[in-house]
Amino acid sequence: MVSRVIPVDPFDLVIFGGTGDLARRKILPGLYHRFCAGQMPATARIIGAARTEQDAAAYRGQVAEAIAEFLPEGSWDAESVAQFCERLDYVAIDARGEGGWKELAGLVREGVVRAFYLSVAPSLFGDIAERLHAHGVADGESRIVVEKPFGRDLASARALNAVLAAHFDESQIYRIDHYLGKETVQNLMAVRFGNILFEPLWNAQYIDHIQITVSETVAVGGRGAYYDKSGAMRDMVQNHLMQLLCLIAMEPPSKFEPDAVRDEKLKVIRALEPVPPSAIVRGQYRGDANGPSYREDAENPESRTESFIAMRVQIANWRWSGTPIYLRTGKRLRARESEIAVVFKDPPHSIFGEQEGRRGNVLVIRLQPDEGMHLRVTIKEPGPGGMRLMEVPLDMSFADALGPDEADVPDAYERLIMDVIRGNQTLFMRGDEVEAAWAWTDPIIEGWEERRDVPELYDPGSSGPEGALALMHRDGRRWREIK
Numbered sequence: 114m115v116s117r118v119i120p121v122d123p124f125d126l127v128i129f130g131g132t133g134d135l136a137r138r139k140i141l142p143g144l145y146h147r148f149c150a151g152q153m154p155a156t157a158r159i160i161g162a163a164r165t166e167q168d169a170a171a172y173r174g175q176v177a178e179a180i181a182e183f184l185p186e187g188s189w190d191a192e193s194v195a196q197f198c199e200r201l202d203y204v205a206i207d208a209r210g211e212g213g214w215k216e217l218a219g220l221v222r223e224g225v226v227r228a229f230y231l232s233v234a235p236s237l238f239g240d241i242a243e244r245l246h247a248h249g250v251a252d253g254e255s256r257i258v259v260e261k262p263f264g265r266d267l268a269s270a271r272a273l274n275a276v277l278a279a280h281f282d283e284s285q286i287y288r289i290d291h292y293l294g295k296e297t298v299q300n301l302m303a304v305r306f307g308n309i310l311f312e313p314l315w316n317a318q319y320i321d322h323i324q325i326t327v328s329e330t331v332a333v334g335g336r337g338a339y340y341d342k343s344g345a346m347r348d349m350v351q352n353h354l355m356q357l358l359c360l361i362a363m364e365p366p367s368k369f370e371p372d373a374v375r376d377e378k379l380k381v382i383r384a385l386e387p388v389p390p391s392a393i394v395r396g397q398y399r400g401d402a403n404g405p406s407y408r409e410d411a412e413n414p415e416s417r418t419e420s421f422i423a424m425r426v427q428i429a430n431w432r433w434s435g436t437p438i439y440l441r442t443g444k445r446l447r448a449r450e451s452e453i454a455v456v457f458k459d460p461p462h463s464i465f466g467e468q469e470g471r472r473g474n475v476l477v478i479r480l481q482p483d484e485g486m487h488l489r490v491t492i493k494e495p496g497p498g499g500m501r502l503m504e505v506p507l508d509m510s511f512a513d514a515l516g517p518d519e520a521d522v523p524d525a526y527e528r529l530i531m532d533v534i535r536g537n538q539t540l541f542m543r544g545d546e547v548e549a550a551w552a553w554t555d556p557i558i559e560g561w562e563e564r565r566d567v568p569e570l571y572d573p574g575s576s577g578p579e580g581a582l583a584l585m586h587r588d589g590r591r592w593r594e595i596k
């Protein structure tokens with residue numbers, strides 16, 4: 114199988130926060146990969162913009178060091194890194210003042226795609242957007258990329274959207290969620306809407322429940338002060354898990370086009386029912402020999418912020434009425450793992466006996482660490498001795514199915530940045546999506562804050578608090594094991 118790499122149009126990409134951690138770890142190494150893949154046209158340019166006073170040569174040296182530090186050994190070479198860095202420029206800029214804007218205006222070119230990646234705090238979005246227009250750096254065709262958090266509640270999300278809308282049309286705004294750039298997430302749409310095998314079964318009549326899990330082994334660490342004002346609900350559920358929920362549950366769009374897809378996602382969010390306290394479990398990790406407790410990491414001995422959350426969610430529409438969707442995410446868990454598990458109902462009647470026939474099919478979409486899908490099916494156990502049944506997976510990992518070259522799929526940031534240059538907003542959140550998600554999330558958070566709920570403690574390296582297990586057991590179900 115030969116990979117098809119389609120070059121994008123010539124562009125100038127300005128990265129505000131171009132010396133920051135995200136730029137060094139993800140954005141610039143991802144762009145280097147696209148350069149090596151032949152997707153970046155010869156005239157494309159990348160301009161770093163940050164407060165640091167330095168020249169372009171010093172910036173190129175920093176980028177070369179970042180590529181060597183954050184890409185695996187053997188995935189880069191000095192010659193190609195040097196060629197990539199020739200495309201880089203730099204301007205020292207004051208996001209809230211006038212310094213550097215005249216120089217930036219002189220660097221960006223006419224007749225190419227202009228994209229501006231705001232890898233900075235949301236508090237700077239308005240200042241940068243205003244100056245991009247005031248100094249003629251951006252025009253009506255330019256594109257602006259913003260990172261989460263998209264507010265911390267409905268009111269701040271609306272204010273942020275208003276700030277961006279004052280200077281850019283919605284068609285120019287790209288709210289990036291790297292989960293949507295994962296190959297398996299996009300394959301979810303291909304599996305659902307490209308195969309007649311699944312779509313007729315994709316409803317409450319045949320699906321018992323769905324589990325969406327994003328578990329992490331890391332603690333909040335140095336992000337403790339930030340995380341304590343956010344928590345797992347704001348940091349993960351309101352955006353990442355919400356987007357996965359929308360893709361798994363949405364109706365078929367009329368076309369695979371940005372607004373058609375996002376219209377259907379919005380309908381799912383607006384159909385979410387309020388979540389009662391009995392359907393929510395929040396937790397905090399304890400300390401152990403390998404690390405401090407959450408409260409120690411957060412430097413807040415009275416913290417009620419959750420490092421883990423599990424929820425049972427219901428969608429009030431014809432397709433999903435009566436089929437719960439279970440969400441869970443947390444820090445310092447047993448393994449780093451992200452997956453969606455679609456658990457189908459048992460056959461209505463088993464000809465093999467009550468126990469042998471109760472082996473429901475499960476479609477598992479793995480997002481990390483090994484992207485792929487497998488479908489668990491029931492077969493006869495080989496050998497004599499009667500009809501004994503067993504479960505086997507029909508497995509499709511990208512590495513096994515496509516070969517080592519094809520399995521080296523682009524990183525989520527690589528794919529999404531190239532989509533910005535193409536002008537394809539399909540995998541980016543729209544402003545009304547963000548506001549609808551907060552409108553559902555806010556009452557849940559307000560509820561536990563008013564009740565002054567205290568999160569349940571759980572052991573590091575476990576699958577979370579006992580209450581999360583009980584949440585499923587009360588419904589006669591079990592979480593898939595975090596491995």
